[in-house]
Structures are given as C-alpha cells and as structure tokens.
Amino acid sequence: MTGPLRTALTSLTLRGRCLVAAGLTLLGLGALLGERPLAQLAVFVLALPLLSALAVARQRVRVAARRTVSPTRVPRGEDAEVRLELTNAERRTGRLWLLTEQLPPELGPSPRFVVERLAGGDTTALRYRVHGSRRGRFRLGPLRLRLVDPFGLVQRTTSGTDDAPLLVVPRVRQLGPGGPAGGQGGGGEGARRSIAVHGEDDVSTRAYRHGDDLRKVHWRATARTGELMVRMEERPWRAQAALLLDTRVRAHLLSRATAPGAAAGTAVPGPPGDPSPPPDSFEWLVEAAASIGTHLARRGAVVHVVTEAGELGPSDGHGGRGRGGLGPGELLDRMAALVPSRGARLTPAAHLLARVAGDGPVVALLGAVSPEDLPELVAARSGPASDVAVLLDVGSWAEAGRGRRALSGAARASLTAQLEESAALLRGAGWQVVVASAGRTVEAVWAELGHTHGAGTRAASGLGVPA
Template sequence: MRGAPGRTLSTLTPRGHCLVGGGATLALVGAVLGEQPLVQLALFVLALPLLAALTVLRGRFRVTTRRQVTPQRLPRGGVAEVALQLGNTDTRRGGLWLLTEQLPPALGQGHRFSVAGLAPGAATTVRYTLAGRHRGDYVLGPLQLRVVDPFGLVERTVAGTDTAPLTVVPRVRPLGPGGPGGGHGRGGDGARRAIAVHGDDDVSVREYRRGDDLRKVHWRATARTGELMVRLEERPWRAQGTLLLDTRSRAHLVVPARDAGRPVPGPPGDDCPPGDSLEWLVEAAASIGVSLAQRGAELRVVTDTGELPPAAGRTGLGADELLDRLAGVGPSRAGSLRPAISTAARAAGDGPLICLLGAVGPDDVADLVQLRPGPVTDLAILLDITGWAGNGPGRAGRMGSGAARDALSAQREQAAALLSGAGWRVTTATAGQDVAAAWAALGGVRSGAPA
C-alpha cells in the first residue's frame, strides 16, 4: 500500500472545513468593516489548512499488510479471530495512521484502529474478532488507511488490495440414534442395510388401495383388522442418499440481515437458533447430509435451482464439501418444485429420497407421489413456518390473519396425508423444534400405517 498525491479540498476533515469557513467569514467581516488586523488573522487561519494539506499530500509512505484468519471456515454463530500485521517499509517513521478494516455488511461494521509513529522496517499486529451471524462466502478487506496531520485538519485515504476469505457454513446438529437407520452403525455394510425390519411379524402394512398388487396382500394383518391390508416392502438403505431442499422464497419467512439481532424461537438450550425457516431447513440438510456422508453414503443434494455440484470426478458430496455448498444457498425465486422433484427423483434412483420442504400444499407434493410410486423408504419433513411470523417487522403482515395461518396448516396437513398415503414417512417440524427431534420422528412408525 503506497501513498499517492490527491486533491487538497477533497482531503479536508470536518475540522478543516470548519476552519476554512471560519477564516473566510473572518476575512469578509474584516473587509466590510475595514479592519486590517481581522483580515490578517483570517489569512493566517486560512493558511493553516493549506500548510497541513501540503505536508500530508507531499508525504509518502509504504505499508505492507498481512492477514491471518483463524479459522477460515466456521459454523454459523461461531467466532473467528483475525490477526492483521502492518509493516512500515519506508525509510521514514510513519505518522498517525487511522486504519479501517472493510467488512461485508453481514459481518458487521468495519473495525477501526490507529497506529502512530511506526519506525522504518518495524511491524505491529492488531487483532479483532468476527461473529459469523450469517452463512456465506465472504472477503475480509481491503484495509483502508488514513493519514492525518497533527492538527486533524487534513487527511489522506488510501485503500489496499489485500484480502482474505472467510466461509460461514451451516451448523451441524447431532441427530442421535433415534432416526431412520440410526441403529445400523456407520459405514460399511451397516449403511447398506434396510431401515425397517423385514421379519413377517414386524412388516409394515397399510390399507389396500385400487391398483395395488394382490400378491402383496398381508393376510395376517387383514384377518386381525378386518380390512384388506397390503405389505410395505421397503427399499434398502443403500450406500447413497438424496436430499431435496426447498429454498423457494414463497415457501419461507426469511429474516433480512438488518433484523438478525431480534430474538428468534428455538429449542431449549440453543444459544444460536436458526433465524428463519430457510435457515432451519439448511441446518437440517447439513445435519442429515453430514450424518449420511459419515456413514459412507454417496450424497446428492438438489434444490429448486439445481443440484449442488460435487468435486470434479466425483458423483457425490463429501461432508465438508456439502457444508461449503450449503454456505451459499439462499432464497430462490422459483415458483414450483416440479423441476427439482424430477431431478431429485432421477438422482435418488432406488435409494432413499429425503425431502425438506417449507410451506407446501398437496399440489406441491403431487409429483413426488407420481415419480416415487409404491412403498418406499422415502422421508419428508414439512416445516411449519408460522413460528417465525412474529420475528421481524412486516413479516406478521405477510403471514396475515389467523385465517391465513389456518389455511397454511390445512394445506400442510393435506400434503402430509397425500405423502403418507403413498407410503412416505412424514413429520412436521416447528420453529422451536430441534433437527434431531424431527429426524427421530421419522424413525418411528410410518405415518398412516397401523402400529
């Protein structure tokens, strides 16, 4: 970072502007009244900013900067420490340097420091901390340096070119052993076993529907219930898993960055709960996806804007790669889930499909029933977004009256019933619910099937 000459008027500080204005006023009054001492005093006052500007603008400096961010990748809600090393490579002692570290608005206001009289060839280090309040890929810097004269009348501003990356990824919450396939261990053969037990006594069944194969009638359950029941032969939990993540802005209540400091609902003991419904689903995708990847599954994630791409030469996402991709996921303008459902159904193949959905109705999930027919081990979490309605100005108005909330609830229940009737495992999550609780609910008895 090197100093360069600039225009005098553009480098005056507010104090310098006041002094120039006062000197001009004093000169005008002296000229009108014919008082020569006042004019002389005004000339002296006006000369001070000019001399200060000449001193600052003619001065040259050479400053080197170096950043070290620890860690460069942190979960949302985490804290990173930045060490900024400044070196004076000039042959003269530095003056009063006012430093401003420029930061993205999502990370807060820029940090300010002051360094005075740094000796030639010397270096100093300033440190500050950052809180990762929002997911994303950020760039720290560049550093803005201001040189000020001793009277504070004139300043010079120079911006460097050095930057440092910082990635804020979604949190990964422990799921516990209660979810689907939770008792099968990790990796190896355990990741390929079925979620449900295949014994004849423990087989899952449901009521017969027109079009079902009569060879799948479960006569023992039929005799016990008095109604025709069919067997649900679940697909095995293969070493692959596909997540469908609903990021449509119309299906969520998203909190603007300026409202991030407002209290949000969350489970007990969580000091950094998701700030909106989209963040909850992204955190659920990160937690479930990392769990599957650690168990050896080949992981694919599809959103309504397309599939999150894996590294070159690979067909699935690793745990760290998944978090890096999810760091940049935001609300989309997509109006329909149909393209995403089609892509996710092809990607899942015979493996399980896990859908993480916002505010949906039966029309949104109809394609899931059509493209994933028959009894399968597919899972769906439907999110009740009304829990975030009061968090942030204007969002309660968007949610509307109690009638609108009831309509959303009715549509969600219809969608859940449609999926459950097609053999899906379905649960509804709320704002105050932990991801582990929703995942554990999917590991219980299939919705719509007799216990």
C-alpha cells in the first residue's frame, strides 16, 4: 500500500496542494502561538488530502475499450464518427472517471468524457467525431483515465495501450465526360481488340518492335514489305495509363496547413463552393492525381503512378490490378501517405516512365518546372498515345495567401516566364498542356483537357480506353 499511496500523494491537484499548504501554515501558527485549536484544525486539514489519497490508491480499475470507426477511410476535409465502448472489467462499481481520448492534432481536439459509477461488467457507449484536415495514417487512442476523489484533491492517471487506425485519403472529385478522351471512353473491362483472322494471307500484322517474340514473325508479310513484321493475335484488351507526379519539394510552395502537427481547421481560401480547398500546390497535385487515377481505373485502365522517387506499386490484397498497376482503393491508400521528396531532377521519373507507360498515354502533373527539367521527359515519350501535361501555377498559391512565404514581384515574374517557356516546349513536342492555378478546380482542368483535345481527335487513343 505504501507504493500506491506515495504515488497518490504525488498526484495532488492544485486544490489539494493548496489545502496541504494551508494545513502546514495552520500547524506552524498553532505551534508558534501556542493555540491548540489551530493545531487541531491543521491536523484535520492535512488529514483530508491523506484520506483522499488513500481512497484513490485503493481503487482497482480494469477498463476494456473497443472502438468502431465509421468510415475507416475518410476523404480529406470530411468527418468520421467513432463509437467508444467502455467496459468495467472489475466486479466493483467504478467511481468518478475522467476519460480523455488521445488524438493527433490533425484530427481535432481530444474529446473528454465523465463516467460515474459504472457497475462491474457493464458497458457504456461514448461517441465523438474526428475531422480529417490532413492526409495520412493516424491512430485513435489510447485512452487516458483519471481517477479523482470526491473532493477533487487527488487524481491518478493511467493510459491504456489500445488504439484504432484511421486513414485520411485525398478527396476524389467526380470528373465529367471530358478529359483527353473527349468522352469517347467507355468501360474497358472485357473489351477486345478485333483482329480479323480469315486465313494466312488475311492475318493482321504490324512492324516488329524490340522485345517481340521472334516466333510471331510473319515471314510472308516480311518478304512482301521488306520490313520485319509480326502477327497481331486476338487477345483480351487491357487499357493502361500512367500518371507522373512532380513531388519535389523545390517545385511547390508548401502551406503550414499541410505540415505535420498543423492545427486542425486552419482556414484556407479557395474556389467558391469548396468547403475544404487544397491549401497548397502539392495538395492540389495529390488530389488531381487521385481523381484522375480513380476515374481512369474505373473505366478499366491499369494505372501506373510514377514519381521521381520511384513507382507507387500495389501491395497484396488492396485491389491492385497486377503488373504494377493500381486499382482505385490501392491508389487512394498510396496517395494518402505521399509526401514531398528531396529529389532535384525529374530524370529518374522520365526514365521509369519510359519503361512502365508502354503505348498508353501519360498524364504529367508538374509543379514549378523549368525548361531544363523537360528534355528527358520529352525524349522518353514518342509513342502513339496523346500525352497531356498539367502545369501548376505555383505562384498563384502564394498570391492566394496559402504559401509559407510571400513572393516578391521579381520572383512572381520569374515563375510566370518559366511556366510559359515550359508550356511552349511541351506543346512543341506534341503534348497537350493546361495550366492550373489556385482558383481552379480539378474538374475544370479535366474539362479543359477534353476541350483542348477536340471532339473526335484521336479518339481511339484517348487515355487508352476503348471507344
């Protein structure tokens, strides 16, 4: 009992410490003045915290907590509801319990509850809501329990070990029928490429490409054309597309609202009607990638996501499409944990893109890129597909008051000139280019891509989704 009692005495509240100080003062005055009533009063005042500490020390508490989070994956800017079931595992009825659910600051203030006289074996349900103000993987809990005596003189604090996961994923904007495909894409599941095979002379062929199986060489067509040709056999058609994300920290103006530990509910200006706009260019890029990638995956495409740090590959059991592609669920899971990288160049991403994109199109979401960053990217793409680039006007986020620092007039002019040069270079190489600023939504940029592409222009190759 000595150990718990000593612990309880060291857990005196401010009220308890004041009472002990008053008791010692009365005891000193009684001894100094020879007043016995003062000494008796001092003994009573000092005994009260001691008895309270003894009562708190004798309390045995065993509490089981169980959390149900709905939903377990919440889009940024939305809420999740948590049901906390608390069970008194002791036979005795509990006394006054003060409970605090420990939460990361990005999810809002930690909720507090008061539970009084919960019978042994009984369960009570507590509810609270969390706000996903920032992407990431978070843990809810553990629960902190404080035992307090009836007079509020002593409190004992203990923490559990149980917690529950919560994943805050990027918002997925509902994109319209526009986009580079111009609304031509339907579903790609089960679609087939029709190859007429009526006879040896009527077989469809194409020019030989590096890596083709030599057993498929069509020698009669080769002799007729003078160029090595291979047979095109009927096979299930699977569309594919690649997203290139410029996640370099030097290419964005990061906002304090997205920094780890930022306070929840930070006000961010944005387009009209958007209650939770992206606070900076990096968050806009992540949201655009999640929206476009999900849109393409639902249309049947195998989506590859490439950054300068490597490819975001699927993990087992999360809906990956195979061959390194990402399904809608896996895409959001990987994007939830995406953070800016320290890479300096886009060269690694361009080289990786040349390997994974194949004949499918590329959607490049680029931050503040200079013309020197683009030659490798342009050289890596010479396929038949129509590639698009979304260039972020990073300076517009600083003008909207969302960046960490304000831009000078010279710096803003330099960013604008760099943006125009990069756009001209990409357009000259055959890319479709759209500029995205802080006041534009992902839906508007997607619709402009479809308008830029033009109705019916290269519809068969638009984003690799069959018409």
